[in-house]
Amino acid sequence: MPTMKDVAHAAGVSLGTVSNVLNRMPSVTKENRGKVEEAIKRLNYRPNSAARTLKTNASHSIGLIIPDIINPFYPEVSRGVEDVAMRNGYALLLCNNDRNREKERKYIDYLIEKQADGIILVKPSITPQEIVEIQARCAVVLVDAPGEAEPACDFVDVDDFRGSLNAMKMLCDLGHRRIAFIEGIASKSGSSRHEAYLRGLRDCGIEVDYALIKKGAYDWHSGHTCTTELLRMPDRPTAIFAANDLMAIGAIKAIHDRGLKVPEDISVLGYDDISMAALCQPALTTVRQPKYEIGSCSANLLLKRIAAANAQDAYPFQNIILETELLIRDSVGRCRKA
Amino acid sequence: MPTMKDVAHAAGVSLGTVSNVLNRMPSVTKENRGKVEEAIKRLNYRPNSAARTLKTNASHSIGLIIPDIINPFYPEVSRGVEDVAMRNGYALLLCNNDRNREKERKYIDYLIEKQADGIILVKPSITPQEIVEIQARCAVVLVDAPGEAEPACDFVDVDDFRGSLNAMKMLCDLGHRRIAFIEGIASKSGSSRHEAYLRGLRDCGIEVDYALIKKGAYDWHSGHTCTTELLRMPDRPTAIFAANDLMAIGAIKAIHDRGLKVPEDISVLGYDDISMAALCQPALTTVRQPKYEIGSCSANLLLKRIAAANAQDAYPFQNIILETELLIRDSVGRCRKA
DNA sequence: GTGGCCATATGATACGTTTCATGTAAAACA
DNA sequence: TGTTTTACATGAAACGTATCATATGGCCAC
Numbered sequence: 001m002p003t004m005k006d007v008a009h010a011a012g013v014s015l016g017t018v019s020n021v022l023n024r025m026p027s028v029t030k031e032n033r034g035k036v037e038e039a040i041k042r043l044n045y046r047p048n049s050a051a052r053t054l055k056t057n058a059s060h061s062i063g064l065i066i067p068d069i070i071n072p073f074y075p076e077v078s079r080g081v082e083d084v085a086m087r088n089g090y091a092l093l094l095c096n097n098d099r100n101r102e103k104e105r106k107y108i109d110y111l112i113e114k115q116a117d118g119i120i121l122v123k124p125s126i127t128p129q130e131i132v133e134i135q136a137r138c139a140v141v142l143v144d145a146p147g148e149a150e151p152a153c154d155f156v157d158v159d160d161f162r163g164s165l166n167a168m169k170m171l172c173d174l175g176h177r178r179i180a181f182i183e184g185i186a187s188k189s190g191s192s193r194h195e196a197y198l199r200g201l202r203d204c205g206i207e208v209d210y211a212l213i214k215k216g217a218y219d220w221h222s223g224h225t226c227t228t229e230l231l232r233m234p235d236r237p238t239a240i241f242a243a244n245d246l247m248a249i250g251a252i253k254a255i256h257d258r259g260l261k262v263p264e265d266i267s268v269l270g271y272d273d274i275s276m277a278a279l280c281q282p283a284l285t286t287v288r289q290p291k292y293e294i295g296s297c298s299a300n301l302l303l304k305r306i307a308a309a310n311a312q313d314a315y316p317f318q319n320i321i322l323e324t325e326l327l328i329r330d331s332v333g334r335c336r337k338a
Numbered sequence: 339m340p341t342m343k344d345v346a347h348a349a350g351v352s353l354g355t356v357s358n359v360l361n362r363m364p365s366v367t368k369e370n371r372g373k374v375e376e377a378i379k380r381l382n383y384r385p386n387s388a389a390r391t392l393k394t395n396a397s398h399s400i401g402l403i404i405p406d407i408i409n410p411f412y413p414e415v416s417r418g419v420e421d422v423a424m425r426n427g428y429a430l431l432l433c434n435n436d437r438n439r440e441k442e443r444k445y446i447d448y449l450i451e452k453q454a455d456g457i458i459l460v461k462p463s464i465t466p467q468e469i470v471e472i473q474a475r476c477a478v479v480l481v482d483a484p485g486e487a488e489p490a491c492d493f494v495d496v497d498d499f500r501g502s503l504n505a506m507k508m509l510c511d512l513g514h515r516r517i518a519f520i521e522g523i524a525s526k527s528g529s530s531r532h533e534a535y536l537r538g539l540r541d542c543g544i545e546v547d548y549a550l551i552k553k554g555a556y557d558w559h560s561g562h563t564c565t566t567e568l569l570r571m572p573d574r575p576t577a578i579f580a581a582n583d584l585m586a587i588g589a590i591k592a593i594h595d596r597g598l599k600v601p602e603d604i605s606v607l608g609y610d611d612i613s614m615a616a617l618c619q620p621a622l623t624t625v626r627q628p629k630y631e632i633g634s635c636s637a638n639l640l641l642k643r644i645a646a647a648n649a650q651d652a653y654p655f656q657n658i659i660l661e662t663e664l665l666i667r668d669s670v671g672r673c674r675k676a
Numbered sequence: 677g678t679g680g681c682c683a684t685a686t687g688a689t690a691c692g693t694t695t696c697a698t699g700t701a702a703a704a705c706a
Numbered sequence: 707t708g709t710t711t712t713a714c715a716t717g718a719a720a721c722g723t724a725t726c727a728t729a730t731g732g733c734c735a736c
Contacts, residue, residue: 001475003722014686019724027684046475049452050391051722054691059388061431061452070417072613075407082407082434091452093399094432096420114387114399114429137339137384220617249617256619275410276614279558279587281594341692352716357694365714389692392721 002043011039022047053115058310061091062302063111063119067099072246072274073291074122077143080295081120088303090117101125112137118302121145123187139305141298147188154305156298156320160192161199163287163324164241167269168200170326171239175335176267177206180237182226182247184218193243193271212237216247223250231258238266238335245270245277245286252280252331263333273327282330290322297322340381349377360385391453396648399429400640401449401457405437410584410612411629412460415481418633419458426641428455439463450475456640459483461525477643479636485526492643494636494658498530499537501625501662502579505607506538508664509577513673514605518550518575520564520585531581531609550575554585561588569596576604576673583608583615583624590618590669601671611665620668628660635660 021036053059095107118139142155216222242248248270270286277284359374391397433445456477480493554560580586586608608624615622
């Protein structure tokens with residue numbers, strides 16, 4: 001592979017001049033610039049980014065650590081990240097940690113070793129203490145981080161409480177009084193939805209029936225089994241709020257299996273708006289999370305932080321809260337039960 | 339950040355010894371190894387992979403260029419790639435080209451500049467000539483490449499012809515004679531499915547009715563509109579074979595919109611087995627593509643090629659054809675029309 | 677014609693590794 | 707004991723780039 005030295009020789013100029021041409025420095029005569037550009041083309045020269053990284057201490061790549069790209073929530077998030085990264089000349093290193101603490105640690109170390117300029121950590125399980133250590137080495141943005149001990153860090157979150165409360169209000173407005181909740185695995189966003197469920201009931205003057213709260217696991221299957229249990233109740237719910245779409249779709253399936261209809265017999269409300277939500281039968285009424293924006297905002301935040309770090313100016317950590325949107329489709333209807 | 343030199347100094351040994359410890363060379367005494375390891379821990383030293391890449395000419399990272407991670411087909415593919423890559427100490431650089439020739443070129447150049455050891459190109463649109471040029475710089479594996487001029491390259495494909503033919507046979511065996519086909523955008527895999535459709539009809543002695551062949555675009559919407567047209571025909575089909583699941587789901591929706599039932603009135607057959615296929619109503623009978631395996635096989639092939647290149651031994655290009663699987667669910671039934 | 681100034685070009689140096697030729701001391705042998 | 711072999715350890719050199727102090731030459735003012 002040809003190097004800058006080869007280019008310099010071929011163009012009859014010095015190494016420094018080639019460097020100046022490559023880095024768009026103004027102090028190069030038209031003539032030399034032309035000679036260098038010609039030589040680059042002729043030799044088919046490509047810069048070696050490893051050498052550049054070694055010298056400048058900037059790899060122009062960022063890492064994205066997510067639970068699992070197969071989870072229908074994350075492709076859009078990662079696309080948002082990638083678009084912003086690439087638009088700014090940054091490459092994206094993708095890592096799936098399967099919500100496994102150890103894998104997460106390993107990936108972080110790996111990205112640091114790869115000289116990533118920054119890392120976006122989605123649903124991190126590491127401790128605030130560890131985050132501080134990482135920040136000493138590269139920029140960090142947290143997405144949907146556990147809230148208990150919010151560390152000094154940039155982060156992006158979704159206002160799940162507001163989104164869920166809003167959805168609950170709609171259910172109540174449609175006359176539903178017996179509303180079940182299928183929750184997910186414990187997490188900040190999960191507990192926000194749970195709290196909003198309780199608060200929503202209270203706001204409407206409905207007493208909580210804890211038998212209507214079921215523990216799911218964010219997957220289709222648990223939505224199905226939880227719903228089957230709910231349907232066996234003597235006084236079954238007229239609406240089900242599932243903490244994510246996958247469980248909501250499982251719920252619809254369980255309702256159909258029982259020979260009942262959605263939304264005529266039971267209304268089903270989801271959360272997330274994964275692509276399948278619009279296509280299932282009936283189309284799922286759900287709370288849309290701004291998935292792409294989660295990714296693009298995180299990436300923007302990260303790039304700003306990287307730029308600040310390079311310029312040695314520390315500005316305060318930012319905290320972006322994105323809003324949800326209630327998407328009214330076909331799976332929720334007015335309560336028919338007098 | 340501490341460097342190897344700092345470690346060497348702290349441990350009271352030479353640079354070479356530290357390097358030998360880091361690279362697991364056997365020729366280091368237990369004593370020195372211990373001293374070095376202690377120093378590494380104490381200083382919290384991390385290797386600088388940019389320097390290593392510069393020296394060894396191996397970045398231990400590979401690129402994956404796909405159309406779009408949001409397309410439900412690709413998350414699993416990319417997960418397959420990532421698992422294999424990471425298991426072998428390679429990082430994954432993810433790029434979405436939106437099936438745009440220019441973006442594809444740009445990403446390839448970018449990956450080469452980043453010193454990627456290899457690139458997996460999914461549905462590439464570049465020319466065989468260009469592929470040869472890239473191969474001079476790094477390993478390449480092609481997935482679902484246009485077949486017209488198969489270049490000298492490793493590649494992974496799916497036997498779409500066989501998979502589709504098999505599915506067509508099932509439709510015929512169930513008594514269907516008027517079978518419609520909704521095709522996708524022209525591509526190798528697309529035309530295989532089309533050919534298998536024609537061949538399947540011929541094998542069963544059914545004459546082709548070109549009015550039953552509609553041009554879709556692999557998206558939900560085109561499946562819906564094509565089907566709506568088909569349903570308006572005086573002698574409408576009893577089965578629809580869509581070239582992918584998204585269009586099949588659109589077809590089901592169109593059929594429902596018309597007040598008809600799947601599979602009682604019309605059978606619908608998909609292709610791909612995206613995650614939503616199992617969850618839609620009725621669950622979609624479809625031809626499963628081994629998506630994860632497409633990714634993992636490609637990555638394995640690529641790593642082998644990289645290893646061979648490093649060892650200077652050129653072995654013949656490999657050509658892996660993966661098989662599909664017919665998944666019989668609920669959207670296809672026996673033909674009711676006497 | 678001289679001195680000073682600006683614009684541009686030069687090339688040595690350093691970044692953090694790996695590698696390899698060379699050095700050293702202990703072990704093995706005669 | 708003296709010589710050869712073995713086992714490790716050493717540190718200089720090189721990978722391809724960016725940077726910066728220094729050099730060069732053209733231009734202007736006096």
